[in-house]
Amino acid sequence: MFFSIDPNGDVPIYEQIVRQIKLAVADEVLVGGQMVASVRQLAGELAINPNTIARAYQQLQSDLVLEPLRGRGMVVRRDAIKRCTKARNSIVADGVSRALADALAGGMSPDELRELFEAELSRQSQLIQSNQANASENGTST
Amino acid sequence: MFFSIDPNGDVPIYEQIVRQIKLAVADEVLVGGQMVASVRQLAGELAINPNTIARAYQQLQSDLVLEPLRGRGMVVRRDAIKRCTKARNSIVADGVSRALADALAGGMSPDELRELFEAELSRQSQLIQSNQANASENGTST
DNA sequence: TCCTGTGTACTGGTGTGATAGTACACCGAG
DNA sequence: CTCGGTGTACTATCACACCAGTACACAGGA
Numbered sequence: 001m002f003f004s005i006d007p008n009g010d011v012p013i014y015e016q017i018v019r020q021i022k023l024a025v026a027d028e029v030l031v032g033g034q035m036v037a038s039v040r041q042l043a044g045e046l047a048i049n050p051n052t053i054a055r056a057y058q059q060l061q062s063d064l065v066l067e068p069l070r071g072r073g074m075v076v077r078r079d080a081i082k083r084c085t086k087a088r089n090s091i092v093a094d095g096v097s098r099a100l101a102d103a104l105a106g107g108m109s110p111d112e113l114r115e116l117f118e119a120e121l122s123r124q125s126q127l128i129q130s131n132q133a134n135a136s137e138n139g140t141s142t
Numbered sequence: 143m144f145f146s147i148d149p150n151g152d153v154p155i156y157e158q159i160v161r162q163i164k165l166a167v168a169d170e171v172l173v174g175g176q177m178v179a180s181v182r183q184l185a186g187e188l189a190i191n192p193n194t195i196a197r198a199y200q201q202l203q204s205d206l207v208l209e210p211l212r213g214r215g216m217v218v219r220r221d222a223i224k225r226c227t228k229a230r231n232s233i234v235a236d237g238v239s240r241a242l243a244d245a246l247a248g249g250m251s252p253d254e255l256r257e258l259f260e261a262e263l264s265r266q267s268q269l270i271q272s273n274q275a276n277a278s279e280n281g282t283s284t
Numbered sequence: 285t286c287c288t289g290t291g292t293a294c295t296g297g298t299g300t301g302a303t304a305g306t307a308c309a310c311c312g313a314g
Numbered sequence: 315c316t317c318g319g320t321g322t323a324c325t326a327t328c329a330c331a332c333c334a335g336t337a338c339a340c341a342g343g344a
Contacts, residue, residue, distance in 0.1 A: 071341025099237030213311025
């Protein structure tokens with residue numbers, strides 16, 4: 001599939017998977033009715049214990065994003081995109097809010113903040129474009 | 143002093159203290175040569191084990207923000223403000239970067255992002271102003 | 285039916301954070 | 315000097331999250 005996992009990050013692996021799947025649904029990379037990789041398959045690809053994937057899938061199931069088909073696998077719910085775009089918005093808003101709180105507590109001015117924001121935005125936009133270019137050269141996907 | 147600690151947050155208590163002291167130095171609320179609350183005093187105020195405070199102070203000492211005066215307490219280093227503003231900038235940039243990565247991975251457009259950013263900025267700026275107003279009414283400080 | 289693949293449950297190890305208790309070396313005031 | 319304050323060190327304990335390993339129950343195809 002398309003995940004990038006950081007095993008040494010401060011966020012748990014299962015939560016990284018949950019978040020990335022929600023973002024993929026919000027971005028319509030994963031659409032309703034589509035099946036996701038099985039626990040063992042994804043675990044093999046990412047070199048992670050299947051239980052960790054299973055835990056992420058359970059979380060996504062209780063968040064009404066995935067639906068289990070017993071004996072067959074997990075499928076994206078038809079109505080998941082609404083919840084995922086909503087979740088995406090609150091995830092982003094929360095991140096921005098935390099960063100802003102730190103910035104203002106540290107005495108950073110709004111103008112400094114805007115400058116930093118735009119710089120990061122253009123940097124990451126550019127980074128995404130180059131990634132897409134690389135991906136189109138060879139049909140790569142993880 | 144002025145700390146707000148969330149014992150149930152995802153970040154450790156000692157790290158919250160480290161971060162808030164760095165931000166306070168960057169904002170010149172704490173200036174070079176000024177002494178900080180003692181381990182036992184701050185532990186009493188925040189209802190936290192003194193060992194946790196000591197751990198935060200050790201971290202700040204190895205980060206060259208605080209300096210021990212044996213038998214007297216901890217003092218803010220004269221040259222700490224440079225490091226703290228630098229640390230503040232990287233903390234904020236990191237937070238913004240994470241939020242942007244999520245937003246772009248979730249298919250959010252740059253314009254949506256700017257809108258969200260400005261909304262959060264004005265909201266938190268206003269929130270700070272009202273806090274300052276409350277603080278000036280009564281000479282409160284923790 | 286048998287086999288393979290699916291999700292799921294249970295158990296245990298490991299690392300980390302927080303707390304408690306105690307003890308030590310140092311400084312400054314009385 | 316003595317006493318109360320300071321930071322520091324060390325050990326032990328508890329709780330919790332994360333993860334690995336294994337075994338189980340179920341569905342579908344040969």
